[in-house]
Amino acid sequence: MLAxxxxxxxxxxxxxxEGVDLEVYEGEVVALMGRNGVGKTTTLRSVLQLTPPREGSVRLRGEELVGMDTHEVAERGVGWIPEERRMFAQLTVEENVRVAVPDPDDAAAALDLAFETFPDLRERRDAKAGDLSGGQQQMLAIARGLVGDNDLLLVDEPSEGLAPLVVEAVAEALAETATDTTMLLVEQNLPLALDLADRFYVLDHRTVVDEGETSEVDADAERLRRYLSA
Known part of the structure; x- marks a missing residue:
């Protein structure tokens, strides 16, 4: 799906x-791992053309994305759950979900999905997004990604700064999403990343230094820890 x-x-x-290469096949979850500052988020931004590459190729189902505007990439079925969450702070929870749905006729079903996935959001549906807790904002960010009818979802650090119970809810939502949505996941929580993903890539020194099947490694593997420890 993505090359x-x-x-x-x-x-x-x-x-x-510096010369990043990776592939994501349809129907799989791929984890992109590495220390802070090695270029994981920039890789997602390069796919989205938010930070267009100066050289190289980004293809979605064989179609070149480099040179497109970001909205054109999104129209081709690429969704993004950013690390910064990027709520419309003055809109309610319900309004934030609605604006993520391309077809207004699908809004009711999208809200049902969001609230079924994260019951906390149902209770706060009329609250302004800016008044939510950090965990609730992350739930809302993920809910917006879920309802966008994306073929490929780029997910950036979904568990960062969250309490363990919230992380568990986020992990369950992503696992459910992965049953019918291809995903490229940036995640510092190594056990979570390995549990969700089918394959992994490790970035270091601005390029890919390792890759493989997640079934080949575990969270204590020196193969990964040497690139992930501070």
């Missing part, structure tokens, strides 16, 4: 990605 080849991405003069 990233030789991607070179910069922020100004800063060279952030």
């Amino acid at each position: 990233v080849e030789g991607v070179q991405t910069y922020y100004g003069d800063s060279h952030v990605l």
Whole structure:
């Protein structure tokens, strides 16, 4: 579904990605792992064309995305759950979910899905998103990704800063989503990433340094820990 080849991405003069290669096949979850600052989020931004690569190729089902506007990438079925959550703070929970649904006729079903997945949001449906707790905001961010009818979902650090019970709810929602949505997941919580993903890539020194099947490793594997420890 997704092929990233030789991607070179910069922020100004800063060279952030140096020849990143990865593939995501339809129906699988792929984890992208590595220390802070190695380019994981930039990889997602490069796919979305928020930070377009200066060199390399990003193809979705064989179609080149480099050179498109971000809204054109989204129209092709690529969704994004950003690390920063990016709520419409002055809109209610319900309104935030509604604006994520391309067809207004699907809004009722989308709300049912969001509230079934995260019952806490049902109780706060009329609250402004800016008044939610951090965990509730993350639930809302994921709910918006779930209802967007995406073929490929890019998920950036979904468990960061959350209490264990909230992490459990988020993990269950992502696992359910993965049954019918292809996913590229950035996640620092190694046990969670390995549990959700079918395959993994490790970034270090601005490029991919390891990859494999998650069934081949565990959270204590030195193969991964040497790239993930501070």
